Structures are given as C-alpha cells and as structure tokens.
Amino acid sequence: MKKILVLDGSTRKQGNTSVLLQHFIEGAKNNTQDIHHEFAKEIDIKYCNGCLRCNLIKRCSIRDDDWSDLSQKIDEADVLVFASPIYFHYVSAPLKNIIDRFRSFVHVQITETGLIHTPFNEWNKDFVLLLSMGSSDDSDAQPVIDLFEYMKKVLGEKNRLHVIKATRLAVIKQLQKTEQELKDLYPKLKLDENLAEKDFVKNQKFLDQCFALGDKLSKK
Ligand SMILES: Cc1cc2nc3c(=O)[nH]c(=O)nc-3n(C[C@H](O)[C@H](O)[C@H](O)COP(=O)(O)O)c2cc1C
Known part of the structure; x- marks a missing residue:
C-alpha cells in the first residue's frame, strides 16, 4: 500500500488549498488508507538555524521539536504532497x-563554481505540488516550481514532480462556489461577471485533476 504524506501549508482550514487537498485525498483513498495529513501551522517545527551540523551528523541537530517524527514520516512516504x-x-x-x-x-559541498548536493538517502518519490492562487496568471507560482524542480533533483534523480496550479481564487471557498455564486461574487471583486460561467467549469476541472492525481499516484 502506498504511503502518502500531506504537508498542508494552508493558513486557514476551509480555504481553497484545503479543497484541492480534500479532492486529492479522496482520490488517493481509492487505493490506500495510509494517508497522513500534517497541518504545518499546527506542528512544532523550529526554524533551521543554519548550523550545518547535518552535513556531519546526517540528521538535524535540533531535537526539541516535532522534526524527528516528521522527518521519519517524510523519509518513509512514497508520495509527498505539498x-x-x-x-x-x-x-x-x-x-x-x-x-x-x-x-x-x-550533504552540501562548496566548490569554486557552486554547490554539490548529495542526498543521504537517494529517494524515489512522487512530489506533488497543489497550489492555490489569486492571480489569473499562473506565472506567480513559477518561483515555487523552480524550488521544487531543484528539491526533487537534489533528493534523488528518480523523484518525479506533479503540479496543479489553481488560479483566480481570491476568496475563501471560491473553488466550491456554484456558477450563480460566482456570478454574484465577481462584480464585488471587480471581475467581469461573464467570466463566472467559464470559471465554474475551470474550477471543477482543477478539483477533478486533484482527484485523478490522488487516484493515480496511490496505485501500486
Ligand atoms: C499575504 C498574501 C499574499 C498573496 N500573494 C499572492 C501572489 O503573489 N500571487 C497570487 O496569485 N495570489 C496571492 N495571494 C492570494 C492567495 O494565494 C489566494 O487567495 C489563495 O487561493 C488562498 O488560498 P487559501 O484559500 O487556501 O487560503 C496572496 C494572498 C495573501 C493573503
């Protein structure tokens, strides 16, 4: 059974990010019960303090928080959802x-021309990025995608990245609104009411994509 770990960075529980996640998890439940959901805001994770002792001891030197438990779950997961x-x-x-x-x-080694990264364990995982954004243009998500392209590479050449960018979501639970609710909302956001019909279909597509990805990645 595939192990799925969700790292939920949402700052509110009923927001658009949560709705994307719910659909991913529903899809994954078709094939696995081994799904662990961590709400980042609620766990005790201290800031990295840059001591770089991990380069020597191959684990984080901060011991008085939830990282030791979380890092084990991260290590064991087949699918990491961010x-x-x-x-x-x-x-x-x-x-x-x-x-x-x-x-x-x-492990990081400094050279004259840059950094060489070597993972302590070569991972072979699916990395999933579920992003909710206010902008109509998905280019605001590019710095995050660049970061994850880099992360999945330094943690093992076999890792794979899957991204869903859900755009034009400015208010809470917008993804779940009916076409009529979007038509009522858009003038208040100074958006053209005529966009509502298309956006309702688009929003459903985002949710279907999340469900399908959850289903696909949880299969053996
Ligand atoms: C502090 C802050 C900064 C934001 N910056 C951006 C941004 O750079 N680009 C963008 O597309 N949306 C931005 N947004 C909009 C949110 O990403 C968007 O409303 C998202 O759907 C909220 O997700 P949630 O409902 O899960 O909280 C920002 C919102 C806040 C509160």
Whole structure:
C-alpha cells in the first residue's frame, strides 16, 4: 500500500488549498488508507538555524521539536504532497519553515563554481505540488516550481514532480462556489461577471485533476 504524506501549508482550514487537498485525498483513498495529513501551522517545527551540523551528523541537530517524527514520516512516504496558497510568489511561511529543514536530508559541498548536493538517502518519490492562487496568471507560482524542480533533483534523480496550479481564487471557498455564486461574487471583486460561467467549469476541472492525481499516484 502506498504511503502518502500531506504537508498542508494552508493558513486557514476551509480555504481553497484545503479543497484541492480534500479532492486529492479522496482520490488517493481509492487505493490506500495510509494517508497522513500534517497541518504545518499546527506542528512544532523550529526554524533551521543554519548550523550545518547535518552535513556531519546526517540528521538535524535540533531535537526539541516535532522534526524527528516528521522527518521519519517524510523519509518513509512514497508520495509527498505539498499544498499551499501562493503568498508573494512563494509558499506560505509555515510550509517554507518545514522545507528549510529538508536541508538535513542532503550533504552540501562548496566548490569554486557552486554547490554539490548529495542526498543521504537517494529517494524515489512522487512530489506533488497543489497550489492555490489569486492571480489569473499562473506565472506567480513559477518561483515555487523552480524550488521544487531543484528539491526533487537534489533528493534523488528518480523523484518525479506533479503540479496543479489553481488560479483566480481570491476568496475563501471560491473553488466550491456554484456558477450563480460566482456570478454574484465577481462584480464585488471587480471581475467581469461573464467570466463566472467559464470559471465554474475551470474550477471543477482543477478539483477533478486533484482527484485523478490522488487516484493515480496511490496505485501500486
Ligand atoms: C499575504 C498574501 C499574499 C498573496 N500573494 C499572492 C501572489 O503573489 N500571487 C497570487 O496569485 N495570489 C496571492 N495571494 C492570494 C492567495 O494565494 C489566494 O487567495 C489563495 O487561493 C488562498 O488560498 P487559501 O484559500 O487556501 O487560503 C496572496 C494572498 C495573501 C493573503
């Protein structure tokens, strides 16, 4: 049975990120019950303090928080799901805090021309990025995609990245609104009411994509 670990970077539980995640998890439940969901904001993860002792001891030197338990779950997962609203072209702060601690999975060597990264364990995982964003244009998510392209590579050449970028979601639960609710909402957001019909279909497509990806990646 595939092991799925969800790192949920949403800052509110009923937001669009949560709706994307719910659909991914529903799809995954078709094939596995081994799904663990961590709400980044609620676990005790201290900031990486840059001591770089991990380069020597092959684990994080911070011991008085939840990282030791979380890092074991990360290591054991077949599928790592990172879900976040886009905040200023990046992931939310609670998720970034966890990502910085991934430093302890990789040995880094400084050379004259750059850095050489060698993972302590070569992973062969599916990395999933579920991103919810206010902008109509998905380019605001590019810095996050660049980060994950880099992360999946330094953690093992066999890792794979899957991305869903859900755009034009400015208010809470917008993904779940009916076509009529979007038509009522859009003038208040100064958006053309005529976009609502197309966006309703688009939003359903995002949710279907999340469900299908959850189903696909949870199969043996
Ligand atoms: C502090 C902050 C910064 C944001 N920055 C961006 C941004 O750079 N690009 C974008 O497309 N949306 C941005 N947004 C909008 C959110 O990403 C969007 O509303 C998202 O759907 C919220 O997800 P949630 O409902 O799960 O909280 C920002 C929102 C906040 C509160």
